[in-house]
Amino acid sequence: MVEEVKRTFLQIHGFDNVLVALTDLPKGTVIDHQGQHIVLVDNVAGKHKFTINALNTGDEIYMYGVLVGKASQPVPQGGAITTENIKHAADGFKLGNRKTDWSRPDTTGYAGKTFMGYHRADGSVGTANYWLVIPLVFCENRNINVLKDALLGKLGFAKPRSYENEVDQLVNMLQTGKSVEEILSADLQMTPEAGVSSKLFPNIDGIKFLTHDMGCGGTKTDSDALCGLLAGYITHPNVAGATILSLGCQHAQASILQNEIQKRDRGFTKPLIILEQQKLGTESRLLHEALKQTFAGLIEVNKQQRQPASISKLCIGLECGGSDGFSGISANPVLGYLSDMLVAMGGSVILAEFPELCGVEQELSDRCVDEGTALKFMDLMTTYNAKAEADGSGFYANPSPGNIRDGLITDAIKSAGAAKKGGTSPVTAVLDYPEKVTAPGLNLLCTPGSDVESTTAEVAAGANIVLFTTGLGTPTGNPVTPVVKLSTNTKLFNKMPDIIDFNCGTVIEGEESIEQAAIRLLNYVIDVANGDIKPKAVQLGQDDFIPWKRGVSL
Missing domain, CATH: 3.40.50 (Rossmann fold)
Known part of the structure; x- marks a missing residue:
């Protein structure tokens, strides 16, 4: 993985027929992929995708090894994938065989580790x-x-931060005769943060x-x-x-x-x-x-x-918002590896946002520990999507303008990357909103994809820390549970240091493997659990709380 991301492009899965640009690639760039020379016929922005071979109308498009769309018009080799030439498509799903074997990560370095x-x-x-x-x-x-x-x-x-001092400065400028232009160009002095x-x-x-x-x-x-x-x-x-x-x-x-x-x-x-x-x-x-x-x-x-407590007492909510084309190859897989580590140590993780699991239903249902759990997941997904479609907006309408602008063209592309947060362990339980986690391991919780509604529900289910990945930047927090923000790229980490806690852009740049970043993140999580680190959302008093009205919210 580290070798691949040092390049200017990435094939996520060997079955994929599109490549991801890891940086802006101008028209005419020659891509050497597995001995094949691909000349880009479009400018391809970083995080976006381009074709390995020419596609005809109706041809299927694969990413992460799963169906994520179909060509709505011919796309030449080296052509950029856009909303104009691709439409949402995802594989169907049915009750399959149990596939609960998984490779447990090595957690010997955390034997006996506790938090306060x-x-x-x-x-x-x-x-x-x-x-x-x-x-x-x-x-x-x-x-x-x-x-x-x-x-x-x-x-x-x-509250930890007040802007009343800045307002006093503006009032003083008006009272002393400053012009509108002088006010707009003024450098306001920030109020020191209160304890x-x-x-x-x-x-x-x-x-x-x-x-x-x-x-x-x-x-x-x-x-x-x-x-x-x-x-x-x-x-x-x-x-x-x-x-x-x-x-x-x-x-x-x-x-x-x-x-x-x-x-x-x-x-x-x-x-x-x-x-x-x-x-x-x-x-x-x-x-x-x-x-x-x-x-x-x-x-x-x-x-x-x-008092000291076992790491198995951690229940981590997995969330993403303001996602981008790097979410599924940096921050979300880092969360996935951390999830597997925590499950291996007896802890609990919550994967929610059901509209963002569209297209990976078969994999997740097959990973359920028994058929009853798999059927509950499939029924919740089917019922939720049917309700959305009846109201004129199915799961296909989930990607936001910001998602699309940064490379998540269809819901299936977004979902395939979002599901990486759940790692590879078996699904031990499926919960309907607003049920609570009672079993260790990977829990699937039915919530909307809406950041605050989903985070609100994960905390109600018992998450005592939430890990929140973002590629575009979002200030979401929670009143009672620390929400740790992870950037998918270093540019965002440097641009919004007041809301981002942890940088996963190191994976894109080849500085760390997914495993190395996950271990670094787990150590950070333990510091948060101890109360030694207060995430930016806690420092800002970002107390977002929105109950889900069980209508359509994607």
Whole structure:
């Protein structure tokens, strides 16, 4: 792999009939591929693909060894693959034979390795320690924000970055007679970042306030799913306790939430405060009770401290967003190797984003440990795509303009690269949204491809760290779980250092193998799990939280 990526092009799989440009290749460039001389008839931008042989209309196009499209018009040898000459196509799938043999990576270097985490009564271990404040219905969002304004600053959990100083500078320039041109060209002085740790509660990483627009007025199915999602957060190993505000008359009843909590943790013992406004009466009484009881809860959970835990207690969410043509050959395979390492050590990984598994269903279903698990995966994929098509937008519509611009022309091309995050280990479980991980190994979780909705769901399923690959750059984070951003290319890593944590562009440049980068990443993950490194999304307070309404979201 290292030898190949030092070149200006790459054939990902021996069965592929297109090559990937690793740098911009001008028209007329002569490509020497396996003794065959290919003259480029188009300019081919880095990350994009070009043909090994001429294609006729209807000819199949393969990448990663799988069908990813068909030619919609003739394409000459050395021609660039574009949205004008290729259309989405993917192989069908059916129940096949079990293919669960895999090559376990060598993990002897991590024998006995631990991280420092927060041990919970249910046996899970947190990589952080948060208190949650959540509304059961959107009617309580205002009260949640009132509590946020009252608690954060006074308890030392203020936002880490404020731009108020910059606004003061702009106001001063206007008041001193500066012109619009002078204001636009001004070099604003950045405000120093404030600390986020609380001296009053040093063992608590923060209080997180999760507002949303659900709980009533939609379908009962969506409100029930919301209760399941919130139960996943309340029982999450990174959460010490929670305050819940309910109006009282909404679909998302407190009793439903409590039932969902019991499904996930029958011996639930965390502090849980549920306050109903229609029972308490005045808003001030609701807020006074919320303040007093939350403060008492914080006193209690501040007694918790980090203790050594086995690496097998890590549950890693695998995510990608703002993907590019390098995602499937650098960052995603690095995650795949790390996933295999963690599974080999008894840990759990979550591969989600079902619209981005289109075209690799056969491989994944064959890797399921039994036929029942395979059938559940196939049914979820079929049902989800059928619902999308009924609403006028199947999985084929998943790639975004940014994906297409950077080489992911069809959903199958995007999916074949995205699936690399899951490595090669057997699929031990298939989960429907918003189910929770209960088995070690590779778990498939039905979510949209939408970054925030999928990350929100992975955390509800139990991910205590999320690894997020991106080729274009995205600031997605999560309120309770550290989200580590990995760039697929070094240019992005250098361009957006405020949101990117880890560079996988070294694989493209031939500086590291996938295995070497994965080992470096695993060591980084352990430092994050210890609390020694705070990823950029945590530093920025990037607390993205969007529940999935079980309609179509790709």
